[in-house]
Amino acid sequence: MKIIVPMAGRGSRLRPHSLTVPKPLIPVAGKPIVHRLVSDIAKVLKQPIEEIAFVLGDPAWFGEDVIASLKELAESLGAKASIYRQDKPLGTGHAIMCAEPSLSGPAVIAYADTLIRAEFDLDPTADSVIWTKKVENPEAYGVVKLNDKNEIVELVEKPESFVSDQAVIGIYYFKDVAVLKGKLQEILDENIMNGGEYQINDGIKRMMSDGKIFKTGTVDEWMDCGNKKITIETNQRMLGFLEADGEELISNSVQLENANIIEPCYIGKNVVLKDTTVGPFVSIGDNSVVENSTIKNSLIQTNTTITNANLDNAMIGNHAKFNGNFESISIGDYSVLE
Structure with a gap:
């Protein structure tokens, strides 16, 4: 199993705290956000992690001290660390493709601005699992649409009418991430952009069109670290869980x-x-x-x-x-x- 972590963003909403430290490296409850995220994912997967690929931004910002911290994290989980760079902020799909040499075999893709608490087994019948959280205001999120087999058949961004209350939290499992890589390469080759960026959702939708089976993996807790107020709330909740x-x-x-x-x-x-x-x-x-x-x-x-x-x-x-x-x-x- 591999874990792919796009983390090239500078976290502008968390300034001034992200002015000198990249947001994923800011500690919450005594441990950097990305360290907690990756460690918690490894616990949920319940299987050996062979590689963790980190997609970083500008070397002047994500320097050697950041790389050393991430390598230490990977080694603590018995995995190899691979370091890639996203030179331009061209979206989630582009960030994933920056790690192209690592995109093969079973993998989890996780964006490093959220923390979770979860306990479930990956569905062996699924080609992919999209992790979700039940929310009270689904119109404010991207949500999944399910069929009568509880398979995901559509991704809907901020639906005006009710589709489901399962919000996408930015963590995905792929039985073979090379399939996603192929679809994202098509997106790049055809220059298909949304909001001026290449999006992971466009690759996922092409996989769905090919009949790939997508299921949900529901997390018990989903904690954001987007701004100061929310990060303090996340610190409170995490301290309670750790206690x-x-x-x-x-x-x-x-x-x-x-x-x-x-x-x-x-x-x-x-x-x-x-x-x-x-x-x-x-x-x-x-x-x-x-x-x-x-x-x-x-x-x-x-x-x-x-x-x-x-x-x-x-x-x-x-x-x-x-x-x-x-x-x-x-x-x-x-x-x-x-």
């Missing part, structure tokens, strides 16, 4: 001086908490210092110093300094607000 799983979230190197932690919280290595209450639903990265503060429902990265603060629904980057009265603050890496 229920019994995962150790607080490093034994945390220094507490008249401090209180209200779980669930993720507290990284060598964090100092002094005259402070942290939690619930707070993540604090390695080597950060928090003094004379109260923090809840917030996401704070590494090497950051916070003093005299009362934070709720805040997101603060790496190497930042904050000393102020703002409650729902959002500041990026290397920022100082005093």
Whole structure:
């Protein structure tokens, strides 16, 4: 099994936090988004992963430190890492085709801006599985249309009338991803674009026209990391899931001086908490210092110093300094607000 991860976008909706770190590498509940996504997919697949292909953007943005992190991730799952580049933002179908040498055999394609919780077996009768989540407002999403055999027969973008309540979340399984590759090559050769981009859906629709069987794989939880507000909500939900799983979230190197932690919280290595209450639903990265503060429902990265603060629904980057009265603050890496 292979996993293909297009992640060339810069995550503009998550600025300023994505100005210095690509969005898929931003930690949520102590682990980068793409690391959580790939690890959770591997758990669902329940079979060995031989290769993980990452499609990155501009080398000036996705540099050697990013590549090293992704190779470490692949190796932790017993897989080989392959690195490809998408030089121009020409859509989902184009991004997948940038990994053309890896597009053979069974594979999962997953876009690195979402997190999931799921437990199901892949349907062996299906040529492809499109992972979906039941939503209350399907008119706001791309959804699947099913026949009486629960096979996907159509993809409908933001339907004006009810089609189904199963929204496409951006994770796909292909029994042989080379079939999709062939269809996407046709799309590229014929220069078929939607919204000025080459789309994966156009390749999928051609597979459906050829009679390929598509089924749904429904996830229990679908968490987005699109902007600051949603990322903080995802951090909260993920902390709750990890606590229920019994995962150790607080490093034994945390220094507490008249401090209180209200779980669930993720507290990284060598964090100092002094005259402070942290939690619930707070993540604090390695080597950060928090003094004379109260923090809840917030996401704070590494090497950051916070003093005299009362934070709720805040997101603060790496190497930042904050000393102020703002409650729902959002500041990026290397920022100082005093």
